[in-house]
Amino acid sequence: MPAKTFYLETFGCQMNAHDSEKVVGTLMAKGYTQVPTPEEAGLVLYNTCSIRDKAEQKVYHRLQQFKRNGKDKVIGVLGCVAQQEGERIFERAPNVGLVCGSASYNKLGELLVQIEAGDRRVTGLSLDTDEAFDTPFTRRDNPHRAYITIIEGCDKSCAYCVVPFTRGPERSRTSESVMAEARRLAAEGYSEIQLLGQNVNSYRDPTPAGWNFATLLGRVAEISGIRRVRYTTSHPRDFGRDIVDAMDSNPAICDHVHLPVQSGSSDVLARMERLYTRDEYIERIDWLKNARRIYSITTDIIVGFPGETEKDFEATLALLDEVEYDSLFSFKYSPRPNTAALGLEDHIPDEEKQRRLVIVQEKQRAIQIRRNAGLIGSVKEVLVEGRHQALEQWIGRTSDNRTLNFTHPLDGAASLTGKYLPVRVTRSGPNSLVGESVTVV
């Protein structure tokens, strides 16, 4: 392999984005330099996602690029496709030299040594790890917001989901190590922390302290210097009342909950093995709507799950009207390897899934237009994330996770990035707000 240079491209969720930050830090600690293009790199890594078939195909498309040139490079596949496909990747993409799933990232250093020694094919595919990937070398991409993984893997078995097969069983980090990392980040100037896990709500401190998620959330939010704490992803079954109480009593915990419902039909939820009914889900929404603060609520929807009837689908549409989500991610069901849903009958044609997807998205768009318009005139605090030069606006994010771009009297003369500012909302669209700063810095 030529000089110790690497290129890394990340697909998928925030867990993957944060894993990549850890991988980058680990490689740099081993003397590697990150380069911006695969052409310049000796080691080309793809941190992959297999949650949907489309995401997986994208990775194979990337691997094709190295078929003719790139013989002097080591190509590595990391993440969920690596774990799911294992050594089959070597057959499908013979130029790949490293295959490593996220549960084996602790072994990345050893694997790199083998590659440097000339091994042509190395793998890290064990799922029987009992620790989370916790490294002091994380190279964070954002100077103000930091991710902290608190739990890895998942012990649920939702019928459509590959995660339990690709990320292994749940492993919670100790509260001590999470708190130490959060305090260190606050001391380094990070003001927003995002706690990550496939199911953060099932966090269980493995030490005798035995903190649950609500306790951990509250304690992180109490750290001096931390202005905002977010968390993702929640599972309605494990989303307890104590989490809402922790949010209500700590203003540093953001005004936003992402609570994936997937379907508004209890029958579909049962087939999905989601472990809650529509009524139980609505009960959690009611906790949030009757809380002391106003929380924005977002969700995930899957349309076209096997056996989803028109009546089931209408129940999902009715749920959107009932909850009035602030935003949602919607997807067509796509069959994934190893999952229980593969054994279900009554698969729905793609055109019908597409029709349902469009209906969901149009309905949600109308809801968002209405909800965002209701915010005109209000003043919201934003964390300034950067500047949109073409629009001559600063880019801000509200506590309730909206993009609020705004003008400011200083107008680009000084950087506002990283500051918290009050902004009055003056205009709204379906996906973002526009406003003007109400103070001069």
Ligand code: SF4
């Ligand atoms: S809770 Fe369900 S959807 Fe979420 S990661 Fe676990 S198995 Fe997948």
